[in-house]
Amino acid sequence: MLDRISAPQTNFDIKLPFQLPQATKILSTSNFPFYVLNMGSQDVIRIEWIFENNPEFEKIKGITFFSFKMLLESIKNYTSFQLQEEIASLGAFIDIAIFDERTIITAHCMPKCALEISLLVSKMINEAMFLDSDFQLLKDRTIKNLEISLQKNSYLAQQKFKSQVFGENHPLGKNLIPADLINITIEDLIYFYNEQIVKTLSHCILSGKIEPSLAKEITNINFSSTFKDEKSTQLKIVASNLKPIETYFQKDSSVQTSIRLGCITIPRTHPDFHKLNVTNTVLGGYFGSRLMQNIREDKGYTYGISSSIVSHNGFSYFVIGSDVVKEKANDTIKEINYEIKRLAETSIDDEELQSVKNYLIGHFLNNINSPFSISDKNKFIAHLHLGPDYYNNYLMTLINIKKEDISEMTKKYLQVPLISVLVG
């Protein structure tokens, strides 16, 4: 008779020390660094160009965004339409993403067109035209997109939360509104382009099926004629508010309230970080978390609730987020505080802790399965200065963490004055 009651045997043998496959560093003749991770059986390649942002320039809000987006408009010998058509004809996709510390141009393509796409990106970086007609269209579109975002409670809550935590003048805390963007001129962008974009290209990362001969051809391209050294932006933070503040932005038309709750916390390089990360997972970092069980699976107040630790170079912030039944917003906050208190004061039982540890090991294995996810992990280590042992230390923590650690981490880092923002 088949036993359907007892769970089948499981095991979690991982070979330690864990070694993340490393990218090979190749320097061009002008010493520009390329990181090449040749992996995978599918005919796909991802190329990323990393630019380090200079937060000083963001005194004109939105200037980094617009200046970089203009690289996908007209460039020498190509109208913006011709450029888009050329990219598409190569069967490629190019995207420009602006983050707080850096901007990344990403190309997804097949190996057969990787060289041509790289040459095209080199032209985008070095031969952008910055036509006012392109810019006006881009500006109108961006302002409309922003207006749509500003109607979303979750967007507003996230933005207002970060303003409260970091201050409205901090790059992470600035509230962008349409009025900020209207007065930006093409001259602002051209100045930024000359002073910033062409000078801040830091390195290039290639991952996927990149044969050495192809890598060699791409690394021969001159992407930056002014390259000096690899940079890594570090944003400064001032000690945040230590008083718990709750701000409620009421919107009568809303049927749900978006909640954010959190604080600044320790950087990834801190010796407690991995333990805090596991603690956060118990609280709200996976489907079986305390918050999901309480707020969704027990009370049905929300479709989802989660907590996470977002890391920057030198610091992190902890944030809990959810969209809940409007009438239950305050009750949700109460329950969140109750769950943090419970995690601090009542010892987690062995089964739950084991379950979280196993889940995290499986989750880790699941995330080192493609050349792109491995490349992302390498990139993460480099950008946050985490050192080569980072993931091995993480796995060691998963194996060794004890239940006392969970309550200790909660007391030390989560049971602290939290800033809360409610919208809706």
Add this chain to the structure above:
Amino acid sequence: MVAYESFTLKNKLKVIVHEDPNTSIAVMNILYDVGSRNESPEKTGFAHLFEHLMFGGSKNVKHYDRELQKAGGENNAFTSQDLTNYYLTLPSQNLETGFWLESDRMLSLSFDPEVLEVQRKVVIEEFKQRYLNQPYGDVWLNLYPLAYQVHPYRWPTIGEKIAHIEEATMDDVKDFFYTYYTPENAILVVAGNVKLENVRKLAEKWFEPIPNGKKVKSTWLQEPTQEEVRIKTVSAKVPQKAIYTTYKTIARNDANFYANDLVSDILGKGESSLLHHALVKEKGVFSTIGAYITGTLDPGLLSISGRINDKYSLDTAHKILNDELESIVTKNKITEKTLQKAKNQSQTQLAFSEVEVMNRAMNLAFYTLMGDTNYLNTESKKIESVTLEEVKTAIEQLINQKRSSTLLYDISSK
């Protein structure tokens, strides 16, 4: 090339195995041949609500998620108009846990009334979060019933209205389970760092004892040919006026699917597409525009949507869009070069979609449902072999105003 083997158990459960020794994980994907098209018009949104209940305890296992997490696994699921799909990943040495959990919930749910009460609330919040509390969130709540008048595609998967979710009963849940969650109505794909023989042994051990229910041949009304222009205007507090228009197109497994799919890319995929070039860049009528086809198993829709610049009225923008579509057809604006460009992008996307083993498993399940598992390996050729002639025929048939349904989205001053 995605290599696979398949076999069928005595209870008629189809099993497909795709070995990939380059990964350390195993994945399981179970597709049930039931979606919102199988729902009764009085009980819409039920297939999706039911998907939530599948995580609320089965006959011998109270907590599906907790047990899976203990084995290092993670999972999710989705419901569409045509199907419900459950998928999980595990460290490959713990694969048997997946068999234990999935077979138990195929055997029987626990039918716990409290689970129904809570998940009902969760789904109502999902409804609000996605469809009501977002600018333009209610588009498909309005547009599906305009484009489809008898076919069950006339309501979205989340359901026609919240009341239907509030009214669902435990009897409905049981009926649904015994009707659709049978071995014969499911397709199991196991992939990753697994071995065919081991999967066969595990499948026989865990799934074969499940009795096969009666295969219900479910039927639903097919949509008659549309013969009139349909337009509806709604208004909401949004920043920009918008147009969402649809044209009737063919089913996913129609031989001309890729010609139609390429037409939608040529019209409205990316900034070099014909509509973006003409209406955003050249004429400045729209600030965004895009197109795609729904790719459903019954005949689907070509969807074209865009947000309109302030100085144009909805009617004017609608007319300009229609004129542009007309001129693309009559003036032969699609060239060999345009077609090749769309094909190249399609091929790249196809290649990227096969990077993750989970995606390969999902696709194998989907194509098995469509009737040909190996379809996955012929897709690239199918895209490449589409001719300019076929694309021209496709667009001529597609762009017919009498087969169009349009939602004009106005700004309300309230």
